[in-house]
Amino acid sequence: MATMIIREAVLRPQHIEGDPALSDVIRGLAPDASLVLRLEGRPVRFRRSRVAEGLEPEQGDVGFWGGLQARRGSMITVERDLPAADPYLLSLTATLTEWNSPEDAAAYDGL
Numbered sequence: 001m002a003t004m005i006i007r008e009a010v011l012r013p014q015h016i017e018g019d020p021a022l023s024d025v026i027r028g029l030a031p032d033a034s035l036v037l038r039l040e041g042r043p044v045r046f047r048r049s050r051v052a053e054g055l056e057p058e059q060g061d062v063g064f065w066g067g068l069q070a071r072r073g074s075m076i077t078v079e080r081d082l083p084a085a086d087p088y089l090l091s092l093t094a095t096l097t098e099w100n101s102p103e104d105a106a107a108y109d110g111l
Contacts, residue, residue: 040077
């Protein structure tokens with residue numbers, strides 16, 4: 001899990017500490033592309049700014065982001081909000097143990 005210090009109205013990739021891959025994801029976003037990040041455990045949807053190299057909160061999350069802005073200078077947790085694994089598929093992993101060999105992992109993990 002990464003952290004960042006709230007410094008300005010835009011979330012910039014260089015503000016994120018402890019997760020260089022997340023910073024790279026933000027830098028690689030096209031203008032107007034969106035990304036959901038979990039800040040202090042809450043999902044917040046951001047959109048890549050056309051003007052600045054950073055993310056601005058989307059309309060539905062402006063209020064929460066504004067509350068964080070009142071805490072400028074403080075450190076918060078940041079993580080990428082990835083979709084949860086399918087519970088059905090997770091249940092199958094316990095029953096299909098014959099597929100859990102190193103050979104299968106080498107053959108199929110990249111798919």
